[in-house]
Amino acid sequence: MEVNFITNIDDVPRFSWAGSSQAYYQISLHQSGKEIWKGEKQATSEHTDIKYSGDLLSAGEEYHVTVSTWDAQENALEEYASTFFPPLSYPGDWNKARWISFDYHADSALPVFRKEIALNKSKEVENARLYISAPGFYEAFLNGEKIGENVLDPAQTNFEDYTFYTAYDLDPEELQNSLLEVMLGNGWYNQNVVWNKSMIYGQPVFIAQIIINYGDGTREVIGTDESWQWQTGPITFSNIYAGEYYDARRELDETREDRWKAASPAKLHPKQLKEQYLPPIREMEEVKTVKITEPEPGLYVFDLGQNITGWPSIQVKGTAGQEITMRFAEEIDNSGNIDPTSTGVKATKHVQTCKYICKGDEMEYWQPQFTYHGFRYIEVSGLKEKPGLDFLTGKVLYSSMEQAGTFTSSEPTINKLHDLTVWTIKGNMQGIPTDCPHREKCGWTGDAHAVIHALIYNMDSRLFLTKYMFDMRSSGRNTTNELYFGESFHDRSVIKKPAGIPTMIVPGRRTSGIASPDWGTAQVQVPWYLYLYYGQEEILETFYPDMKVWTDYIQAKNVDGIITHGLGDWCPPSGNQTIECPVPISSSAFHILDVKLMIEAAKVLGRSQDQGRYEEQLKQLISSFNREFLNPQDSTYGSQTADVLALEIGIVPDEFKKGVARSIVKDIHGNGDGFLTTGIFGISRLFKVLSENGQEAEVYRLLTKTGVNSFDYMWEKYDATTLWEVLPVKDLAELYNGRSHSHPMQGGFDAWFYSGLGGINPSVETPGFEKIIFKPYLSQYIQNTKASHRSRHGQITSEWHNEQGEFTWNITIPENTTADIYVPIHAKDQKITLNREAVIAREESDEKFSFIGSYEAGSYTINVSTTSK
Numbered sequence: 001m002e003v004n005f006i007t008n009i010d011d012v013p014r015f016s017w018a019g020s021s022q023a024y025y026q027i028s029l030h031q032s033g034k035e036i037w038k039g040e041k042q043a044t045s046e047h048t049d050i051k052y053s054g055d056l057l058s059a060g061e062e063y064h065v066t067v068s069t070w071d072a073q074e075n076a077l078e079e080y081a082s083t084f085f086p087p088l089s090y091p092g093d094w095n096k097a098r099w100i101s102f103d104y105h106a107d108s109a110l111p112v113f114r115k116e117i118a119l120n121k122s123k124e125v126e127n128a129r130l131y132i133s134a135p136g137f138y139e140a141f142l143n144g145e146k147i148g149e150n151v152l153d154p155a156q157t158n159f160e161d162y163t164f165y166t167a168y169d170l171d172p173e174e175l176q177n178s179l180l181e182v183m184l185g186n187g188w189y190n191q192n193v194v195w196n197k198s199m200i201y202g203q204p205v206f207i208a209q210i211i212i213n214y215g216d217g218t219r220e221v222i223g224t225d226e227s228w229q230w231q232t233g234p235i236t237f238s239n240i241y242a243g244e245y246y247d248a249r250r251e252l253d254e255t256r257e258d259r260w261k262a263a264s265p266a267k268l269h270p271k272q273l274k275e276q277y278l279p280p281i282r283e284m285e286e287v288k289t290v291k292i293t294e295p296e297p298g299l300y301v302f303d304l305g306q307n308i309t310g311w312p313s314i315q316v317k318g319t320a321g322q323e324i325t326m327r328f329a330e331e332i333d334n335s336g337n338i339d340p341t342s343t344g345v346k347a348t349k350h351v352q353t354c355k356y357i358c359k360g361d362e363m364e365y366w367q368p369q370f371t372y373h374g375f376r377y378i379e380v381s382g383l384k385e386k387p388g389l390d391f392l393t394g395k396v397l398y399s400s401m402e403q404a405g406t407f408t409s410s411e412p413t414i415n416k417l418h419d420l421t422v423w424t425i426k427g428n429m430q431g432i433p434t435d436c437p438h439r440e441k442c443g444w445t446g447d448a449h450a451v452i453h454a455l456i457y458n459m460d461s462r463l464f465l466t467k468y469m470f471d472m473r474s475s476g477r478n479t480t481n482e483l484y485f486g487e488s489f490h491d492r493s494v495i496k497k498p499a500g501i502p503t504m505i506v507p508g509r510r511t512s513g514i515a516s517p518d519w520g521t522a523q524v525q526v527p528w529y530l531y532l533y534y535g536q537e538e539i540l541e542t543f544y545p546d547m548k549v550w551t552d553y554i555q556a557k558n559v560d561g562i563i564t565h566g567l568g569d570w571c572p573p574s575g576n577q578t579i580e581c582p583v584p585i586s587s588s589a590f591h592i593l594d595v596k597l598m599i600e601a602a603k604v605l606g607r608s609q610d611q612g613r614y615e616e617q618l619k620q621l622i623s624s625f626n627r628e629f630l631n632p633q634d635s636t637y638g639s640q641t642a643d644v645l646a647l648e649i650g651i652v653p654d655e656f657k658k659g660v661a662r663s664i665v666k667d668i669h670g671n672g673d674g675f676l677t678t679g680i681f682g683i684s685r686l687f688k689v690l691s692e693n694g695q696e697a698e699v700y701r702l703l704t705k706t707g708v709n710s711f712d713y714m715w716e717k718y719d720a721t722t723l724w725e726v727l728p729v730k731d732l733a734e735l736y737n738g739r740s741h742s743h744p745m746q747g748g749f750d751a752w753f754y755s756g757l758g759g760i761n762p763s764v765e766t767p768g769f770e771k772i773i774f775k776p777y778l779s780q781y782i783q784n785t786k787a788s789h790r791s792r793h794g795q796i797t798s799e800w801h802n803e804q805g806e807f808t809w810n811i812t813i814p815e816n817t818t819a820d821i822y823v824p825i826h827a828k829d830q831k832i833t834l835n836r837e838a839v840i841a842r843e844e845s846d847e848k849f850s851f852i853g854s855y856e857a858g859s860y861t862i863n864v865s866t867t868s869k
Contacts (some may be wrong), residue, residue, distance in 0.1 A: 001083070001565070002017070002080060002082045003015050003016070003017050003065050003066075003067055003080045003081060003082045004016040004017070004082075005065070005082065005084035006049070006277050006463065007112075008168075009431065011087055011089060012051055012052060013051075013052040013084065013086060013668045014049040014050060014051055014052070015027060015049075015050050015052065015065060015067065015631060016048045016049055016050070017047050017067050017069075017078075017080040017793070018047070018078070018080070019045065019047035019048075019069075019792075019793060019794070019815060019816055020069065020077055020078050020815050021071055021077065021815040021816065021857070022045055022047060022069040022071070022077060022078075022103070022815075022816065023043065023044075023045060023070060023072040024041055024042060024043050024069065024070040024071075024074065025041075025042055025044070025046075025047065025050075025067055025068065025069045025070075025322070026038070026039060026040070026041040026042065026055065026067070027039040027050065027052070027065065027066070027067050028065070028066050028068075029054065029057075029063050029064065029065055029066075030050075030063070030064040030065075030066070030221075031061070031062070032217075033061050033593075035521040036063075036869065037055065039053060039054070039368050039587075041815075045816040047792075047793045048067075048534075048536075048768075049351075049538065049817075050536065057086040058086065059085075059086050059087060059088045059089060060082055060085055060086070060088055060093060060129070060131075060211045060213075060219075060408060061085065061086070061213060061254045062084075062085055062086070062126070062127050062213065063083065063084055063086070064082075064083050065079065065082060065083075065084060066079060066080070066081045067079065067080040067081070067200070067551065068204055068673060072797050074507040083270045085129065085167065087274075087275035088131060088165070088273070088275070090272055090273035090274075090312075091273075092206065093401055094209065094223070094273065095109070095810065096130075096209060096220075096222075096223040097152050097207050097208060097209040097223030097224045097225070097461070098207065098223065098224055098225050098265055098266075099205050099206070099207045099224070099265065099266035099269035100113070100206065100207070100224045100225065100226070100228060100263040100264065100266055101204065101262070101263070101264055101265070101266040101267070102261070102263065102264065103264070104203040104204065106192065107234045108834060109232035109234070109235060109247075109250065110183065110184055110185060110186070110204065110232065110233055110235040110236075110238055110370075111184055111204065111230045111231065111232055112181055112182070112183050112184075112230065112231060112232075112233035112252060113181065113182045113184070113206070113224075113228050113229065113230045113263060114179060114180065114181045114182075114228065114229050114230070114260070115179075115180045115222070115224075115227070115228045115229075115649055115666075116178075116179055116180075117175060117177070117178045117179070117180055117210070117222060118176075118814070118862055119172075119175060119177075119220070120179055120214070120220065121176070122561075122847055123214040123215065123216060123218070124214060124215040124216075125172035125175070125212055125213070125214060125215070126213045126214060126215045127169070127212075127213050127507055128169070128170040128171075128172050128210060128211070128212045128213070129167050129169055129170060129174070129210070129211050129379050130147060130167065130168045130170055130183070130208065130210050131165055131166075131167050131187075131208065131209050131210075131211065132165060132166060132168075132179075132207070132208040132209075133154060133160045133163055133164060133165035133166070133206065133207065133208070133270075134154075134182070134184055134185075134187075134204065134205065134206035134207075134275055135154070135157075135163040135187065135188070135191050135201065135202075135205070135206050135269075135270055136184060136185050136186045136187035136188070136189035136204045136370075137152055137153060137184070137185035137186075137187035137369070137370045138153065138184055138185065138206055139151075139182070139369055140168070140180065140181070140182045140183075140185065140208070141180070141181040141182075141183075141337040141639060142170065142174055142175070142178055142179070142180055143174060143178050143179055144179075144181075145167050147170070147287050148166070148168045148528050149280075149282050149283070149370070150166060150280040150281065150282060150432070151277075151280075151281050151282060151283060151397060152187070152281045152370070152372060152397065152430065153166055153212060153280055153281065153429075154166060154276050154280075154431075154666045155278060155280070155281065155399070155431030155432070155467065156187075156188045156431050156432055156507060156508065157471060157474070157507050158276060158471065158474040158475060158506075158507040158508070159188070159189055159201045159202075159270050159272070160201065160271070160486075161270075161271070161272065161474045162270060162271070162272035162273065162274050162474075162741040163270040163272075163273060163274075164273070164274055164275065164276035165207075165273050165274070165276065166275075166276050167275070169781070170210065172212075172812040175210075175212070180210070182208065182410055183233060183235070183369065184204040184205075184459050185204065185235070185238050185369065185370025185371075186203075186204060186207055186238050186239060186240070187370060188240060188508065189201045189202060189204070189205075189222075189455050190202065190203055190204055191239065191240055191241070192239075192240065192347045193239040193241060193242050193350065193509055194241040194242065194349070194350060195234065195348075198509060199508075199509045199510060199559070200509075201268075201509070202268040202269065205266040205268070205269045206224065207223075207224050207269070207273070207829070208222055208223070208224045208416060209222060209223035209224065210222045210283050211376075211426055223762055224263070225263070225267070226262050226263055226760055227262075227263075228262075228263040229260040229261060229262060229263065230260070230261055230262075230263050230558075231252070231259045231260050231261065231448075232250070232369020233250060233251070233252060234246050234247050234248060234249075234250040235369065235370070236250070237355075238369075238370045238371055238503070239350075239371060240370070240371055240372070240441065240729055241348050241350060241352070241371075241438070241441070241461070242348070242350040242352065242353065242371075242520075243328075243352050243353040243354045243355075243368070243371055244354050244355075244368040244369070244370060244371045244833055245354070245355040245356075246354075246355070246356050246357065246366060246368070247357040247359075248356070248357060248358055248359035248364060248366070249321065249357060249358075249360075250357065251321065252685070254322065255757075257856070258588055259399075260715070264326075264327070272469040276422055277463055277466075277467070278399060278431070278463045278464050278466070278467040278590050279399045279400040279401050279402075279463065279464060280399065281397055281398065281399050281400070281431055282397070282398075282400045283310070283395045283396070283397060283428050284396050284397065284398055284400060284426070285395075285396035285426075286313075286394065286395060287304045287305070287306050287308055287393070287394035287396060288302065288304070288389065288392055288393055288394075288467050289302045289389045289390075289391070289392055289393065289394075290304065290306060290389075291303040292303035292387065292388075292389065292461060293336050293670075294386070294453070295335055295336035295337045296337070296798050298381065298383070299337075299379065299381050300379070300380045300381075300386070300387060300491075301332060301336060301337065301338060301376065301377055301378070301379050301380075302378040302379075302380060302391075302392050302588075303376065303377055304377075304378075304394045304635075305376070305721070306376060306394075306423065306721045307374070307375070307376040307423065307427070307720075307721045307722040307741055307742055308374075308375065308376065308394050308423070308427060309355070309371060309372060309373070309374050309393055309397060309398065309426070309427035309428065309430070309437035309742065310372055310373070310395045310396045310397040311367050311368045311371070311372055311381050311394075311395055311397065312354065312367060312368075312378055312392050312393070312394060312395070312397050313365070313366075313392070313393045313394075314356065314361055314365070314366055314367070314391060314393075314513070315364070315365050315390065315391060315393050316358065316363070316364055316366075316383075316391065317362065317364065318358030318360065318364065318384070319358060319360050319384075320358060320359055320360030321357060321358065321360070321383060322357065322358040322360070322384070323355060323356075323357050323358075323382050324355065324356045324357075324358070324380065324381070324382040324383060325353065325354075325355050325380070325381045325382050326353065326354045326355070326378050326379065326380050326392075327340065327351050327352065327378070327379040327428065328340070328343070328351075328353070328354075328373045328374075328375035328377070328378055328379075329342070329343060329351075329352075329353040329375060329376070329377045329378075329379070329439075329742040330342045330343060330374065330375060330376050330377070330438075330742070331376075331377070331741070335381070338377050338378075338379045338817075340352065341737060341738050342737075342738060342739060342740055342741050343373075343374060343375070343438040343439060343740070344438055344439020344440065344738075344740065345460060346738060347439055347440075348438075348439060350821065351486070352373040352374075352438060354368055354371070354502075356715065360690075367395060369594065370399055372430065372437065373437065374427060374436060374437030374438035374740075374741075374742050375394075375438075376679060376721065376741075378392060381390070381784065396426065396427075397430060398426045398427070398428075398429045399429050399430060399431055399464055401429065401459040401460050401464055402460045403458070403459060403533055403790075404456070404457065404458060404459050404460045404461075404789055404790045404791075404867075405457045405458045405754055405788060405789045405790070406786075406787065406788045407750075407753050407754060407785075407787045407788075408786050409757060409758075409784065409785040410783035410784045410785070410788070410801075411703065411704055411782055413703060413705075413706070413711060413712050414703050414704070414753065414757075414782075416529075416634045416711075416712075416715060416781075417703070417711050417749075417750075418750055418753055420714070420715070420720060420721060420722055420723050420747075421454060421723060421744070421749075422458055422750070423427045423721060423722045423746035423751040424722040424723040424742050424743065424744045424746075424747055425451065425454065425455055425458060425459070425744045425747060425750075427722060427742045427744075428742065428743075428744045429455070429459070429461075429464065431467075431505075432467075432468060432471065432507065432590055433447065433448045433451065433455070433464075433465075433468060433744070434447075434741075434744050435447045435743060435744075435745065436725065436743055437742055438740070438742075439740055440510075442508065442510060442512075443468065443505055443506050443507065443508070444473065444504060444505055444512075444519065444745075445472065445502060445504060445505070445519045445520055445522035445523070445815065446504075446516075446518060446519035446567070446570065446680070447504060447680070447743075447744065447745035448468065448526065448743070449461035449521060449522040449525045449526065450680045450681060450684055450744075450745040450746075450748045451684075451744045451745055451747055451748050452465070452522075452525065452526060452529055452682075452748075452751070453529065453748060453751030453755075454744075454747050454748050454750035454751040454752075455685070455744075456529065456533045457750070457751050457754040457755070457789055458750070459836060460790070462530065462534045462536070465526055465530055466539060467528065468506070468526065469508040469523075469526055469527060469530075469539075469546075471506045472502045472506045472522065472523055472526070472546070473543070473546055473575060474506070474507060475502055475503050475506035475507050475508075475511065475745075475787050476497075476500055476501050476502040476503065476506075476515075476523075476546075477498070477499060477500070478495050478499055479496060479497060479499045480496070481494055481495070481496060481497070482494065482495070482496075482497040482503060482511060482513050482514045483511075483512065483513030483514065484513060484565075485513060485514075485516045485565060485566065485567060485585075485722070486565050487564060487566075487583055487635045488567070488583060489567050489568075489576065491565075492513075494526055495514070497514045498553065500546065500549040500550070500553075501514060501515065501520065501549070501550065501553055502515045502520050502523050502550070503515055504516070504519055504520075504521070507644070516565060516566040516567050516587070517554050517557075517563050517565065517566045517576045517587040517590055517591055517713060518566040518567055518568065518569075518583075518586050518587050518590050518681070519566075519567065520550055520554075521550075521591075521593065521594055523543075523546055523547060523550040524547045524550055524551060524593075524594045524597050524598065525543060525593070525597065526543075527539055527540055527542075527543035527544070527546070527601075528547075528597045528601060531601075531764050531767055531768075532764065532767045533762055533767070533768065533769070533791075534767075534768050535767045535768020535769075535770060535792065536768070537604060537605075540601055540604060540605060541605060542786075544601055544605060544607075547594075547597070547598060548598065548610070550594065551594045551595060551614075553594075553600050554591050554594065554618060554740075555591070558588075558591070558621070558624075560624060560628075561588075561620055561621050561623070561625065561627075562584050562588050562624055562628055563584065563587040563588045563590075564583070564584045564587070565583065565587060566583045566584075566586060566587035566590075567583070567612060568581060568582070568583045568586050568587075568679070568742075569581045569586050569641040569678060569679030569680065569681045569682050570679045570680050570681070570745070571680055571725055571726050571743075571745070571746070572641075572676075572677055572678055572679040572682075572726075573675070573676065573677065573726060573729050573730065573732075574677065574732075574735070575726060575735050579679060580639045580640065580641060580671070580677045580678070580819045581638075581639045581640075581641035581642045581645070581678075581679075581682065582638070582639075582642070583767075584628075584629075584646060585629055585637060585638070585639075585641075585642045585645070586641065586642075586681060587623070588624075588625055588628075588629075589625070589642075589646060589649050589651065590645075591621065591717060592609075592618065592621050592622060592649055592651055593649045594615050595617050595618045595621060596618060596649070596650065598610065598614045599611055599615055599633075600764065601612045601620065602614060621649060624653055625646075625651055626651065626652075626653065629642065629646075630646075630652075630653075630656070632656070634662050634663060635656050635659025635660050635662065636659075636660060636663035636667075637660070639667065639671075639677070640664050640667050640668065640672065640676060640677050640678050640682055640686065641677075641679060641682030643661075643664045643667075643677045643689075644664060644678065644682045644685045644686045644689050645682070645685065646660065647660055647661065647685075647689040647692075647693065648685040648688060648689045657693050658693055658694055659689055660693070661689065661694060661695050662695070664686070664689070664690060664695070665690070665695055665698045668698070668702070669711035670711075672707055673710035674705070674709050675702065675705070675710060675729060676702070676729075680745040680746055680748065681748075681811070683727075683746065683748065683749055684747075684748025684749050684751070685749075686749070687699045687702070687703070687749055687752045687756060688752050688755070688756055691756055691777040691778065692777075694847070694848075696777055696778055696780070696781065697781065697847075698779040699777075699778065700778055700782070704827050708729070708730050709729050709730055710729060710733065711727075711729065713728065713729050713730065714727060714728050714729065717731075718736070720741065720744045721746065722741055723742070723743055723747050724736065724737050724739055724740065724741050724742075724743060724746070725739040725740040725741075725743040725746070727746055732841035753787065754787050754789055756776070756777045756778070757776060757777060757778055757782070757785045757787065758770065758776060758785060758786075758787025758789075758798045759773075759774045759775045759776030759777070759787075759798050759800075759822075760774065760786075760787055760788075760789050760796050760798050761773035761775060762776070766818075768791065768792055768793075769789075769791035769792070769793060769796060769814075769817060770793065770816070770817050770818075771798055771818050771819065771820065771854075772791075772817060772819040772820070773813055773816070773819070773820050773822070774798060774812060774820065774821045774822060775822040775845075775849060776798065776800060776809070776818055777824075777848075779800060779807055779824040779826070780802065780824070781801065781828060782802070783801060783802060784799075784800065784801035784802070785798075785799070785800055785801075786798075786799040787799075791814065791817075793814040793815065793816050793817045794814030794815055794817075795812060795814060796811075796813070796814060797810070797811060798810075798811050798813040799811075802826075805826075805865065805866060806863065806864070806865045807824065807826055807862075807863070807864040807865075808861065808862070808863050808864075809823075809861070809862040809863075809864075810859070810860070810862075811857060811859070811860050811862070812858075812859050812860075813855060813856065813857045813858055813859075813860070814855065814857055815857045817857055818854050818855065818856055819854065819855050820851065820853075820854050821851070821852050821853065821854075821855060821860075821862070822845055822849040822851050822852075822854050823841065823849065823850050823851075823862060823864060824848060824864070825844065825847065825848055825850055826847060826864055826866070827866040829866055830864050830865060830866050831864070831865050831866070832850070832852060832862065832863070832864050833862070833863045834852065834860055834861070834862050835860055835861055836861075836863075839852050839853070840852075
């Protein structure tokens, strides 16, 4: 069993392992077969991100870590072991490597660098590693073979602050008398095509070193310097938005020594290097072509059947100089040609395009290296004969987070909705949580918090989101002049942004202004939910100052307890011109949420003074909110989103909760014409609040409705395979024209499929799923549901079916955890058994659930039937 190693907050090693039924653990370190440190035996079940507490370790050297575990009776359990290398610090551990570049011209082809390597043959190599960083992306090759599986590496950051390096283990035998080549891209670092020239940080540069540790304890370091050589390579154009051109005739001819030039020191480069700890972007899946059409002679349109984010992989046998052009789109028009409108050509001024020029040998294989696209359809021209389905395959790219959740049910519409959401999430997690994979590719903070719960339930996004929080801190660090949104998106001015306040977009040069209250709330929400779902108190401690700065900044802007500026509940079905929830309601509600989370965070961290101050603020804010917005006669705050936010955040007085839920349903059948009018913040919460307040039947109707004004309409009418920027639920073609077809901000509701239908919930009192709250809804409407979530403690499962008046529920509680189980009430006189033993409900949590108790780790089968059966 392996120990996982990370250094995600500082350079102190942290270790994680499976944990099993552990009650004690002990960590020891070895080097070259000798024990160099042994920690104290710890009486705890903790097994995630355990800090190393010994003496300083040598960067770049190999260590072996062993974790021994025991149960409560101190019987030996599993032993976990692995090797790791402490990270390099910059610049000290890079003193034999320099940032290097080439004779750059804006229109020149991208460079390829090389270095011949000859090791000391008299010594045995113990290990060898390549450390490399290029802010505009790189691919490295040893003797012609690509090193590692990472693509679009490293992840985007604010490059004026820092960039990431990646380490790769090398085979010592392959390293002997070898040739190391490095291709560079432009990436985000030299993005000089879309938006404007201010996006550029600098020209392509990189730094690398190979550290070779010999068996006799000596070390050799081969670093980048002027002895490296370069020449322009086959990539003649590359832009992260617009595409990539590759001329195979320009592939390197190593026999032409006259073409190689000496590398030059880089004049401009990132000032700090950190080890990349978040999962790297990789080719995660393949999607085959399902259909080829020929709308015009010689013009072929490939349909993958699925909207994806990634790139094409082609195989072709062509003639020298034959140019094959590929253009990408999410839609086709009535004549069968691609329609790239939804990919943002109006904003970017570019259709996503790749070109490949054949060298004319045997079968040629190609795919881009330093760009990616959002697409379902690919228009291909330049072929000399009709292609087969195997000509082109779609490669799906996203940060290689492990799948954490699975969900399915007996309802096809719910399953399809979940499928669309998962595809959209995967399509927008390339180093940062993006809004779309083509037009903007930006880390909008509002989009991030709208989808955070769904992301966490579906993927192990702990390190991914931790990195995003550092991006947020980095983007907000300075006092700068930024755009400021007043009472709407169109009410704009430029003001001084205070230090510590994030921008709308992080990271990157495109900031789009000071984060509005409904977007910047991510600075509070993301750390809190990292704590809630993963039990990471250290993350909460690390970002508590950022959370506090944001909350106090917004509090200072309140007018009689109301926050009046913001963007509102973005992209409702009718479009942003008719946002149905007034901005002061949504912004004030999010500020109340921030203050509530600050109370909880202060409580966890022992900040009693802050806790008391925020508790006083909360009372005043809730009072002001209800005084200003609650209509007590009609039990409503005026719109679906307003009512949903007030209920979910906990603003509604108890005596009005059921009435406010009824008001939502009334509005759905009135203003909503039988469906939702909410934007991204309302849609993510609506099913939850309706179910919790006596409206399960309406939730079931909404989720299974067909025809106009339904989720079903998205795929039946519009053939959607991902979630659109504005969900196409009715015949409003002019509204959807130009809107992205891949926007995860609309998919926040998917978390409720796990927490509500599956009934798998974390506990605020014991976070990180150390205690699980099992509480499934809609069990009287859906025949069966199956959900799972892999927490840090192990796999949680919930599977139930309801047939012929009998409810059967199978659950799994992982080791080192407990669970509170709430059984749905199907009849007043129902009988409950757990593993065939009768149990009596301890209490009814409400009219829908009975609490049957807290249970230890294990598998349980619960049966519910009426006494008349």
